[in-house]
Amino acid sequence: MGSSATVIGGGIGGLAAAIGLHRIGWHVTVVERAATLADAGAGISLAANGLRALDELGVGDAVRRAARGQYRGGTRTPDGSWLTRMDGAALERAVGTPIVGIRRATLHRLLREALPAETLLTGSEAGRVRRTGPGTVRVDCGERALDADLVVAADGIGSRVRGLLFPDHPGPVHSGSTVLRALTEDPVELPTDFELTWGRGAEFGHIALQDGRAEWHAVLGLPQGTRFADPLGELRRRFGDWHEPVPALLAATRPAAVLHHDIGELRTPLPSYTVGRIALLGDAAHAMTPYLGQGACQALEDAVALAAALATGPTVDTALARYDTERRPRSQRVARAARQAGRMGQQLSHPVAVALRNTAMRLTPSRAATRMILRHHRWVPPRLNG
Template identity: 45%
Template sequence: MRQSRAVVIGGGVGGLTAAVALHRLGWSVTVLEAARTLAPVGAGIGLAPNAHRALDVIGLGDAVRDLATWHGDGGIRTPSGRWLVRSGSEAATARFGGPLVTLHRATLVEILRSGLPDSCLRLDCRSTLADPGAADRPAVVATPHGDLEADLVVGADGIDSRVRRVLFPTHPGPRYAGFTAWRIVVPAPERAFPPHETWGRGGVWGSHLLKDGRVYAYATAVVPEGGRSADGEKAELRRRFADWHDPIPDLLAAADPEGVLRHDVRQLAEPLPAYHRGRTALLGDAAHAMTPTLGQGGNQAIEDAVVLAHHVSGARHDGRDPGRALAAYTRDRLPRTTAIVRQAARTARLNHLTSPLLLAVRDALVAGVGRFGPDDLMLRSFASIADWRPPRN
């Protein structure tokens, strides 16, 4: 009985999680990453208990939990600083069975990377899915160094996935969600602050402390697609957010102008018909790119990876067609992720309102709902997401 071979296209969070999960099951795994390093493009990422439980499957959940920094209260505020909803970290931990953890993407990549031998990784290797495979033939991935045959190919190549275009060439692909995001990582100010997301008119600001003493902050605003500020993105952020409550002005002042990341937010508004074809599966943004308004993009990619490994685990040593296993993966993942994509889009519409009347109504409703009992709005709206548990063999 020969060892089954998997090729993972994309060395981001989802791709690395899938590679570790398959490697632990005994697969021969090759990760193909087009970039020259695994240093991720991005700043921070929030991991909820659903992702921690998925990482437990590959022995890495506690490494993330150890990076938790949220203690005390946090919640949603207005630009003046008024609290609309306050949630305690203890209540969130008790409700979901674990903490909400914010960490730098580079830290998460390093944690995942620790679960793989160096021989699995091929960097600076731009690849193309030449054949998705079928029951009677392997999948084929073309690389600059020759073709690779595989019993399983995992397309984890992001929102502009080339693998997705091969599998579903008539799908319209990602669309602009109507707003743009900025991200920064800066030293923490001297005065401590509670983690918060602040909802203003047509825009949002969030500030979260990292374990290493820095702050990850993000902002969004309703702007035309494809724009750039003539005097730099830090200046653009100052124009939009410098008069918002503390610590936002201090965080903006500390930002390196060259370190401000800006990108238009896009989503796969139209679900794919499946997350697989032949011997090839999609995961993460390649399968279900969503707006960041629930902070679930990376979490769902991690879930995808461990569920995919669960379903193909029986094929790890005999090279048989994984078609049934991949169909089961689609059945598990497509309904859940489609629902989360839609919930994230609804939340994006809610926290990017521009009408003064609708803003007043929204804030009153959010504050009012938040006063009805300890299981507040934030925890209730997140329950069906963070309560998820991975399948068992």
């Protein structure tokens, strides 16, 4: 069995993979092209499966202390009427933990702090990845070369490593939507912990954070590459007559704080998450649309599953085969469900279809809605420590 790994990518998935490998006794180097692992980004929701993965990585308690539970909220229409209400307490009773909201920067910092400082190699671009001997893979990083028993490619939706391993794969495609998001500058008064509002071809949502501020996002059906000279002004124009607290959240935001990204996905599933001694993880393996809030959670599941397989497998090769067998069906199933959720949610624009959906949602019993959510949250991680 091997004992050293190079992780390409210092995002949530890459750091989680490094923590898992470090906890089973491996020597790990994380290669990140950014010179500084800056505390960037807005906010994120973590469901029970993601939190359980973090528990196995030893950082679950720290994340919960820094997060805010999502107990009150649901889905509304632009005039403020409710389609469904979320019972966070019922979810907590069912799976042992509520969904929580946390700043991405905080989550990223907590993951970094769980690793020895020397693990992180920042400001270094991962170049050629190649086999150099039986069971050895080399990653060229400028003038430096890293040899390891395993390479974990956690280099995101545009993964260069994935392109090298699967040159005939079409790669990521535009989902048809774009997202703008930000953190409010100051605390805001919110009646709920979490909300989504669905209009015709548009979605606005928020999560309340522990410090009283909020993360909000706006999703619009737009061609790839569409950008606005004044993003915040454009959102005020589009969402200014939606129910409160939508206008209040926009008013509490600095224009410079707004982030804008097109939403992509790996619509064509990969035939494998491993090739030789290289494993794909997170968005590099299964980039999905955000409509189920499962992107980061699935990356965290990947990290724990990979470490557990390596901790118990007789060889690296058998462990990687187990990782692929366990992770590919589940993550690709969640990706399909996220795509379908978008089609029935934000991407739905025909007025008749929207009316029918809204009626169906209002008639759906709350218990049935809870069961649909739990379908993805019920995941029991393999143990890393006994």
